[in-house]
Amino acid sequence: MNGLLAAVHYNTWILTTLLALPLAGVAVLALQSRAAAGADAAAKMEIARRTALALFVVEAALSVGLWWSLDYSSIEWQAAVTLPWIPAWGIHYKIGVDGIAVVLILLTTFLMPLTVLGSWTGIREKPFAFYAMLLLMTTGMLGVFVALDLALFYVFWELMLIPMYLIIGMWGGSRRVYASIKFFLFTMLGSLLMLVAILYVAFKTGGASGVPVFDYDLLASSAAYPAQAALWLFGAFFVAFAVKVPMWPLHTWLPDAHVEAPTGGSVVLASIMLKMGTFGFIRFALPLFPSAASDPAVRTVMVTLAVIGIVYGALVSMVQPDFKKLVAYSSVSHLGFVMLGLFAFTTQGMQGAVMVNLNHGISTGALFLLIGMLYERRHTRLFDEFGGIARVMPMYAVALSIVAFSSMGLPGTNGFVGEFLVLIGAFRTVPVATTIATTVVIIAAVYLLWMVQRVIYNPLARRENAVLHDLNWREVGLLVPLVIGIFWLGIYPAPILNRTHAAANRVIERVGGVPEVNPTELTVRQ
Numbered sequence: 001m002n003g004l005l006a007a008v009h010y011n012t013w014i015l016t017t018l019l020a021l022p023l024a025g026v027a028v029l030a031l032q033s034r035a036a037a038g039a040d041a042a043a044k045m046e047i048a049r050r051t052a053l054a055l056f057v058v059e060a061a062l063s064v065g066l067w068w069s070l071d072y073s074s075i076e077w078q079a080a081v082t083l084p085w086i087p088a089w090g091i092h093y094k095i096g097v098d099g100i101a102v103v104l105i106l107l108t109t110f111l112m113p114l115t116v117l118g119s120w121t122g123i124r125e126k127p128f129a130f131y132a133m134l135l136l137m138t139t140g141m142l143g144v145f146v147a148l149d150l151a152l153f154y155v156f157w158e159l160m161l162i163p164m165y166l167i168i169g170m171w172g173g174s175r176r177v178y179a180s181i182k183f184f185l186f187t188m189l190g191s192l193l194m195l196v197a198i199l200y201v202a203f204k205t206g207g208a209s210g211v212p213v214f215d216y217d218l219l220a221s222s223a224a225y226p227a228q229a230a231l232w233l234f235g236a237f238f239v240a241f242a243v244k245v246p247m248w249p250l251h252t253w254l255p256d257a258h259v260e261a262p263t264g265g266s267v268v269l270a271s272i273m274l275k276m277g278t279f280g281f282i283r284f285a286l287p288l289f290p291s292a293a294s295d296p297a298v299r300t301v302m303v304t305l306a307v308i309g310i311v312y313g314a315l316v317s318m319v320q321p322d323f324k325k326l327v328a329y330s331s332v333s334h335l336g337f338v339m340l341g342l343f344a345f346t347t348q349g350m351q352g353a354v355m356v357n358l359n360h361g362i363s364t365g366a367l368f369l370l371i372g373m374l375y376e377r378r379h380t381r382l383f384d385e386f387g388g389i390a391r392v393m394p395m396y397a398v399a400l401s402i403v404a405f406s407s408m409g410l411p412g413t414n415g416f417v418g419e420f421l422v423l424i425g426a427f428r429t430v431p432v433a434t435t436i437a438t439t440v441v442i443i444a445a446v447y448l449l450w451m452v453q454r455v456i457y458n459p460l461a462r463r464e465n466a467v468l469h470d471l472n473w474r475e476v477g478l479l480v481p482l483v484i485g486i487f488w489l490g491i492y493p494a495p496i497l498n499r500t501h502a503a504a505n506r507v508i509e510r511v512g513g514v515p516e517v518n519p520t521e522l523t524v525r526q
Contacts (some may be wrong), residue, residue, distance in 0.1 A: 005069040011079040022135040025055040033128035052131035056113040063109040072499040090212045095146040098503035117478040118369045119264035133163035148216040172260035179260035186253040190240035197236035234292035237285040244277030248309040258328035263372030271365035302343045309336035314443040323381040341422035349425025350504040355418030366403040366482040388460025393470045397456040406486045408448045414489035
């Protein structure tokens with residue numbers, strides 16, 4: 001495989017192609033929309049969803065080569081491209097990846113075709129516009145993972161905001177306008193603060209030349225700011241990323257956005273967009289401001305907020321009457337484990353955080369798809385409306401049980417590996433916080449098992465539930481890859497851990513943490 005990829009110079013064009021293909025897809029859908037202006041609604045929906053699915057499948061197929069083509073033992077950027085963009089302002093088109101970025105890129109390209117399949121019958125109004133928004137958002141999300149110029153990064157960061165705002169506002173539920181505006185205001189406020197910080201570091205590094213420096217590597221190598229300035233700069237980046245994570249107490253936009261968003265919007269929001277915040281800490285906040293990030297007071301605050309989020313999200317999930325709200329608040333808890341792993345400043349904690357990111361994307365994405373399938377049949381998400389579903393939807397019951405077990409971290413599923421690594425890595429440096437976080441594993445089991453009981457077990461008391469039909473072949477087809485991922489990552493996570501080890505170590509060394517030698521020393525390029 002490596003020989004074939006090298007023969008076609010895969011690494012020289014793949015990242016740019018992954019960014020450009022969704023944009024080309026937006027243009028294709030726009031042309032199709034104009035050509036199909038006189039067609040009926042069913043024909044428009046069929047054309048739009050088939051085109052979007054084909055584009056995302058091509059995107060996923062092209063991205064798979066990243067699994068083999070890169071040298072994951074290197075700390076250098078892989079598949080890097082640098083071209084002048086606005087040289088007079090010090091802005092370049094500079095992109096590249098490491099093992100952590102590749103894992104999240106592959107998560108994105110893996111989930112987007114499934115998102116289209118999950119929205120197959122749910123999007124009936126303006127289908128061309130909806131799938132165009134998914135494509136545009138894909139370019140923004142992938143751009144965040146590959147950008148190595150802070151101006152370019154900010155463009156991609158903001159590019160994600162508008163499509164999700166429109167998806168919630170145009171295709172959401174009855175309170176979609178409120179939810180979309182709240183989402184926009186929270187994220188925009190954090191982004192503006194980050195923009196001010198980016199401009200400060202760019203002009204500060206540019207110095208007397210008057211030309212700002214946005215190059216990530218130059219900024220990271222010369223990140224010597226006065227202590228007070230470093231704290232303010234880290235704080236500005238913190239707000240932008242913490243809103244996206246979302247960390248307590250900046251999480252309040254998330255439940256509203258999830259409840260009102262259509263199924264596809266909820267899947268992308270939970271499985272990919274929330275990862276932008278945690279990735280932002282890994283790529284930018286920690287390496288650019290290591291002195292502020294490693295300050296004992298800052299670290300204590302971050303760990304405290306992470307633990308509060310873990311406990312709060314789990315406790316609030318226990319009392320939710322709405323299926324989507326339960327999963328939304330559980331995301332606050334799960335992403336708290338990511339932040340705990342990041343600020344443990346150990347390689348195990350960092351790799352555990354990456355694994356939780358990846359596993360949360362798979363498991364929570366699957367949960368939102370399952371919620372959407374049930375909502376299309378019953379047009380409600382209230383637990384009181386269900387019960388006994390396993391008697392009429394056995395395949396659905398099996399799928400929901402497997403995904404719930406993975407979300408609660410049952411050994412043998414993907415959820416266990418990430419949280420276990422986080423807890424091991426964090427216990428070495430913050431044992432009290434880790435002990436508190438560990439107790440939440442029990443709470444997670446309580447609210448997830450109670451959710452399963454209320455939905456698929458209990459008496460089949462409602463007549464509406466007795467006539468529900470089980471999963472069709474499309475629904476089974478989109479769930480099978482997710483279930484395979486749950487067990488693969490739960491039983492054999494070594495390929496992911498080996499591909500992220502060098503990148504995790506680099507960040508840990510940057511903040512003065514506890515780096516570790518990869519114990520397996522596997523050759524991942526074979």
